[in-house]
Amino acid sequence: QKEVEQNSGPLSVPEGAIASLNCTYSDRGSQSFFWYRQYSGKSPELIMSIYSNGDKEDGRFTAQLNKASQYVSLLIRDSQPSDSATYLCAVESGNTPLVFGKGTRLSVIA
Amino acid sequence: SAVISQKPSRDICQRGTSLTIQCQVDSQVTMMFWYRQQPGQSLTLIATANQGSEATYESGFVIDKFPISRPNLTFSTLTVSNMSPEDSSIYLCSAEGESGTYNEQFFGPGTRLTVL
Numbered sequence: 001q002k003e004v005e006q007n008s009g010p011l012s013v014p015e016g017a018i019a020s021l022n023c024t025y026s027d028r029g030s031q032s033f034f035w036y037r038q039y040s041g042k043s044p045e046l047i048m049s050i051y052s053n054g055d056k057e058d059g060r061f062t063a064q065l066n067k068a069s070q071y072v073s074l075l076i077r078d079s080q081p082s083d084s085a086t087y088l089c090a091v092e093s094g095n096t097p098l099v100f101g102k103g104t105r106l107s108v109i110a
Numbered sequence: 111s112a113v114i115s116q117k118p119s120r121d122i123c124q125r126g127t128s129l130t131i132q133c134q135v136d137s138q139v140t141m142m143f144w145y146r147q148q149p150g151q152s153l154t155l156i157a158t159a160n161q162g163s164e165a166t167y168e169s170g171f172v173i174d175k176f177p178i179s180r181p182n183l184t185f186s187t188l189t190v191s192n193m194s195p196e197d198s199s200i201y202l203c204s205a206e207g208e209s210g211t212y213n214e215q216f217f218g219p220g221t222r223l224t225v226l
Contacts, residue, residue, distance in 0.1 A: 102152040
């Protein structure tokens with residue numbers, strides 16, 4: 001069974017710090033990796049996708065992928081209170097639905 | 111990215127009744143999905159809505175309880191049948207379009223269902 005693991009948190013960081021969110025996955029054949037942000041009472045919002053090893057940067061967000069270690073992470077630089085949310089890691093393997101982790105709750109303290 | 115709308119946004123229903131949730135996408139998409147999310151929990155995939163054929167259900171979900179239609183590439187419905195309080199949840203429609211050569215999956219705003 002394909003699994004995606006995340007630390008449930010809460011992860012608390014001070015405003016302006018770097019928040020580091022981690023995710024591991026079990027299916028070595030996984031090809032596509034996504035990070036979603038979900039505010040309380042809202043639906044998940046896609047914020048990053050990554051498909052090849054290395055780093056991908058988009059504004060304050062950096063996704064990192066290491067397929068050999070089956071590990072994907074999301075870094076949020078200069079964290080803001082508005083970044084406080086649950087972050088869901090999702091992994092896709094071929095023509096199968098996304099497998100979601102349980103999410104990490106991030107709290108940015110002003 | 112695809113824009114997805116759902117109706118109703120919320121409803122309060124009586125035990126034993128049924129509710130149909132509609133999902134509309136603003137562009138043709140390859141895949142549509144239905145999820146359930148209990149408060150404070152992660153997403154649980156109910157089924158993949160297949161255009162022109164029966165939906166593909168995940169373990170623990172059956173067609174009699176959650177019938178799904180997908181008559182075209184932009185629209186799908188999920189019915190929650192013979193509801194009980196345990197069906198109280200947020201139901202999310204999701205669609206997978208194409209971004210370059212890769213598929214990205216987007217979510218509708220959700221339908222908050224309360225069963226009394």
